[in-house]
Each structure stands twice: as C-alpha cells, then as structure tokens.
Amino acid sequence: MADRVVISVDAMGGDLGLQATVPGALRALDARPELDLVLVGDETLVREAIERSGGLVHLEAGRLRVQHASQVVAMDDLPSRALRMKKDSSMRVAINLVKQGEAQACVSAGNTGALMATARYVLKTLPGIDRPAILTAIPSIKGHTRVLDLGANVDSSAEHLFQFAVMGSVLASAVDGLQAPRVGLLNIGEEEIKGNDQVKEANRLLAASSLNYIGYVEGDDVFSGEVDVVVCDGFVGNVSLKTMEGVAKMIAHFMKEEFTRNPLTRLAGLIALPVLRAFRRRVDPRRYNGASLLGLRGIVIKSHGGADGLALANAIDVAIDEVHLAVPQRIDHQLEALLTERQAV
C-alpha cells in the first residue's frame, strides 16, 4: 500500500469559499485513495458544508478532519496586514500544519500576495533561493509548458532568473518525467534592442550551466510545444498569463456570437456541439488549476481564486504529486549541484 499523503486545505479561501473547497476536497478523496485531508476554517461552517455535501462518511473514516481557524484572509487584504493581523487565519493555520509536519502540503485559493508572504514567512526559502516563484502548466499544442515566475517577483535579477530556471527544470523533470527538460528564457525578437541587461546576463549564466538550456524563446513559443520550461520575470509572466486568459475568453465570446447569430447558425452549432464540447474540455482552465509556489521549504499550491470543486480537486492532485516526488528536496539538491558546478569553472 502506498504511504498516506496528508494535505491541508484553506477551506475559507477563494471567491467561492466553502462552496468550492468542500466539494473539491470530497472529489479529491474519492479520486485518490492514498489521500487524507485537513480542512482548515471556521469549524461549525466547515462541518455544515461537509454534511451538506455528503462528506460525513470521510469524517467518520478518519480520512478527513477539520481544524478550526477563527480568521479569514480577504481577497483584497494586503499581504503585510494578513501577516501581522491574521495569525489565526485559515490560510496561516493551513501553512502552519505543513511547518509542523502535520500535513505534507497545503492548498489555498486565497489571495496570492498574502499566500506568498505567509508561506515565505512560515516555511522560509530553501538555501540558495532568494525569492520563491510561482509556476503553472500552460497548455501547448503538444501538451503543456511550465512557466515561471507568474507574479511573485518584479524586477528579477539575472541570478533570480537562474534560480527560477533551476526550480522549473526540477519540477518538469520530476512531475513530467523528463530526463532533461528544455529550458527557454523569455525575450523579445528585435535584434540589438533584444532583451534588457538582466535577461542578457541570465542568458550567460544559463548557457554556462549544465541545464538543458535552449536559449531565448518568445511569447508564442510557450504554446508551440518546443520548450518545456519558460523562465521570465514575474511582471512579464503575469501579463502573459492574463493575456492568455483574455484571448481565450474573447475567442469563446466571438464563437458564441457567431453560432447564435440566427436559427441557421444555431442549428449548425447544435450539430457541432459534441465537437465544440470536446474542444472546450481540451482548453478547460480547470484542468490546469494548481500553481506551485516553488523555492520554499515545503509544498504550497495556489488554486485559482475563482476555482470550483473540479478545479480545486485538480490543485489537490498537483499537491499530491509534488509530495510523492519530494519536489522541495529535489530543488535543494539540484541547485546545490549547479552552484558547485559554477564555482568549479
């Protein structure tokens, strides 16, 4: 029998709160037999939600328990305020459980800034990592591409970009089972004005390392399947991610408009419905939910604020995989090896 995996879930986080976290948790318990969950939040409310969703059986079987927390971090709370004033928030308590070894990973759909600040404060970064980064899988023509940083850092230095590359490479190697993930550095295509100083220097560091560095890539390469890990500053990565969401929404909007234009187009839409549904499943953002906060001494997964139960269950899946693969330990080892290698040159 596989070892048990215990994950703490910030049950109050996200736009939908308990309406998403509890159904998501129950779905994950059904799907992953090795999983035990701790739902953190207002005990009465969480228990009520579990009962409503028909989850009492898991409570009785001991696979699910509720840990009380008296506060909630709001989606617009400043990270500093959450850190100072909300020491008994569901988010903080869920992360504390990882620190205390009572859970092996934490999942939260709460405010990203607060989650990052709290996780960093409670868990600390790995040796050699200056700043944690946010990584997620983005669909590509051939599968997916892992992109980091997606907004934890602005004004990343060359050294930061190098650390992101190491973390992304380790994650892709472990989770996607790739021997030597192809790592690309996001840049723009104009000659001479190519890149800023940080990107150019990071390019030098990466080219001199034993990572499988393939050089500069551009914004459209993320989707081509020709690169496994794309490294960028958080400002750029966040804009790129939001651009992707915006384009996808606009295209969906236009498609709907065209198919509902008149009775004839509606009929065509009806006939094409199974195909359109298969298409939609393929680009369903819920399937890609669960961003990793990398560089910490522990596993923390950020679920999208608007995630529903299906999406949250996917984020829990990501957490379980990272537990099985001991991602933080692997990053630690790989970074140490690469820095030793650099000093030896």
Next chain:
Amino acid sequence: MADRVVISVDAMGGDLGLQATVPGALRALDARPELDLVLVGDETLVREAIERSGGLVHLEAGRLRVQHASQVVAMDDLPSRALRMKKDSSMRVAINLVKQGEAQACVSAGNTGALMATARYVLKTLPGIDRPAILTAIPSIKGHTRVLDLGANVDSSAEHLFQFAVMGSVLASAVDGLQAPRVGLLNIGEEEIKGNDQVKEANRLLAASSLNYIGYVEGDDVFSGEVDVVVCDGFVGNVSLKTMEGVAKMIAHFMKEEFTRNPLTRLAGLIALPVLRAFRRRVDPRRYNGASLLGLRGIVIKSHGGADGLALANAIDVAIDEVHLAVPQRIDHQLEALLTERQAV
C-alpha cells in the same frame, strides 16, 4: 475632391517581398481613390511584378511610380548595419521620400529594428519625445484596443511611459474619433508587490495629467473593451502580443484537430463551415495589420513581416488615415500642452 495622399512603400521588405507588396499596393490603389503610391526597390524587378499583377494601368495613369533603390535590408540585418551599410536600401529610400516631402507616409514590412533605427535617424523624434514607440490595434470584445509600446523600447522609464500614453491617446482620439480615450497602464494584480518603480511613478504622472487616465489594467483587460489605450514597456508589450498570437494559433490548431477527428466530426465541421469562416474573418490578424511608429516627425507604418497583399493594403490604409489626421502634428501639440500643464502645477 479630397487632397491626394502620396505614400511610399518599401517594395522589397517582408518575408514575401514583391509577391505581397505589389498586389497589396494595387489593391490599395483600387480601394482608395485619393491615393498615389511610390514603390521603392529594384526598378526592373518592381516593374516586372507590377506588370505580372496587371498594374500597368496605374503606372500609366500616374497614380503609381517606381523609385529605384539598389539595396535590400534583410530580415536578420542588425539595425546598426542597415543604418551604416545600406544607405540605398528600399527601406531607407522610402523613408527619405517622407523626409524630402515627396511622400506623406511610408509603409514597410521589413525588419522592425532596422525600420525603427532608420526612421529615427532620418526623420528624428518630435520635441519632447525621447523614444519612438510601436502601437497597434488589438481586437477586443467591443472593437479594438490600442497598445504601445510593442517592442521598440526595453526598460522604459516613467517619463517614457507617460510619453507613450500621450501618443496613444492622441492616436485613439484622432483615428477612432474618441473625445477622451480611456488610457490604462499595464500592471499586475498582486497588492503590495504591485508594479515596479517605473510603473508606480508613471501612474503618479498620469493621474496628475488631464489625460482620461483610468488607472492600472491587467493583461486580460486589453480584450475586454473597457479601455481604449493600454500603455506598457516594450518588453512586456511584445511578449503580450506574441502570447496573443500563440494562443490564437493553438486554439485554431485544436479546433481543426477536433473537427477532423473522424467522419462524423468532419461532417459537423462542414455544416458549421460558414459560421467558422465568419468567426475566422472576425479574428483575421490581417485586418489588424499596420503598426504605427509614433513619436517621429513623420508617419511610418510597420506591416507584419509575413503580411500578404490584403494585409499590406490594410497597413497602407492605416498610413492614409494618419496622413488625413496629421497624427505627428497632433502628438506634438498635445504633448506640449500636457507638459505646460504639468509645469503650471
């Protein structure tokens, strides 16, 4: 009768060269009666291409003339090399015609870096403009959004971002006929770690100006139709534009795969074809071809390197509109007014 508009076209530029520029030029002449064109390039080759495309009638009518240039800027020529070594390139001569007053605007599908460097060297920037910027219209749910800079500048300062905002606002006001275009500054959504110093300072400058500044926007807002002009550093803008292209291509690829999966889905695709075609027309990037190099003492329009005739004709359309609306003069006046206003505070 409307005044004649004379546009010079770099006939050798772009991936397709004469195969795209000559048909594009003829298409534009047919569509815009006020237009005269100067095609710049190897005289023999250009004349042959005109003859092949049935354009002799325009040559004879005097609406089209050929200006010889002995060199061509390659798509991978370094801007500095193009500037120093290719003084008789079709690109350079086409821009010279604007400088000399023989054309009122220039269109080129050549290498962006070389075009920007040459245009800046030959035409110079407007007073008060430190760096020209590249602007294009990007489709949105409600029409389009104008975004700049798209790659002419990296590491833009707050003052540069402010100048971009003025240029974008003037262009949207003139070309889209908007009284007070809504200007947004591209940023990321995380509180506290929000933005870098340049963006924060630009936010202050814009908020204090009489532009219709609506504050920070995120990557997905470009497509929502809630903002008319989005201002950003060229690195970020270029990545965002390429991301958009990449997502659109990936979605088209998935759609095609789903509709060609088996005979049944093929049939559904056949029935849905008119709708899918209407949809494709709507997001056809050729309709958005023609990026403006703003901040120069003259009008220069960059056509996409891969543009075909239809796309190139669209870029010529953009040039004609900017001539009619005297865009550089308007930018000059507006910038002067805003800087005077700032000093008066």
